Amino acid sequence: MAQLALYFALLSLVSVGGIPAVMPEMQRLVVDVQGWMSAAEYTQLFAVAQAAPGPNVLVTALVGWKVYGAAGGAVALGAFCGPAAALSYYVGGFWDRMRDAPWRKAIQRALLPISVGFILSGGYVLATPHGLQWTSALIAGIAAAFMSLTRVNPLWILAAGGLLGGLLF
């Protein structure tokens, strides 16, 4: 469990772009490196976290719970939120004062394409639990189109995904 806590704490500090951005790395650890669950089980855990109300960071608690029970859930969530929360606690004011500094603007411009690439990877990894299949590509494509082009509540998109999953898999 110490390994889980340490890894999630490190992950916390590189989660620029939030939870979506670290989904590929978390999946790589949990599925490829440690073999704690299959890619399909990982996508299903993520689905539970998405469907429940609340911030999507709760998926970390579900991963910990799946591996080490309720205590693992609490440890995973705490480890993932703690370092980032400490950073926002200390950096919040400083970063605000540096609003017009050129180096801050350069970092901000550099981070946008990086977090776009990370979030795109997170979506891809979650949407291909069985490798590239036309069924998953169809569901993910429809969801992505509705998310980027309309203002439909994401809950309806998730519900439609569940319906299509029930019909297609």
Add this chain to the structure above:
Amino acid sequence: MYWGFLSIGARSFGGVLPWAHRVMVEERRWVAPADFAEVLALCQFLPGPNVGNVSVVLGRRWFGWRGSVVAFTGLMALPLVWVFALALLYAGHAADPLVRAVVTGVGIAGGGLFIGTAFKLARPLLRKRWGVALALSCFGVIALGRVSLFAVLPVALALGWLAARRGLL
């Protein structure tokens, strides 16, 4: 303040952010709309869960570190209970292939939501070919090449920083 954050977490079906805005800006008038937008922009840049970071930054502003702890735990308390309830419910029915298919569909649609979000974020990048190249390289290396985020982030940041300093991003 604890009750305020608890009510944000309690109602956050389909995303926390809209509810955070409604409770803090519209209902309780704790922060002005422009102020909220600024804090949020900062927290989206910082690593970690975005709304979690907002609770830490605002809690600190009002009541110091105790405020941060109270706001953060208030935000997470009820969603944590619900996500575990849903996960237990799912664990009880995971043997049913139809349930598994529906939940997998929801997870894939959730991945699609991330892809759609990445497209939305990428709009200001579209006319900057170095930005597009950086985002696509990050995607290729992480999603397809399965390289660790810890190796990719420093390299990508250095490249992005250089490009931004030369006005390419």
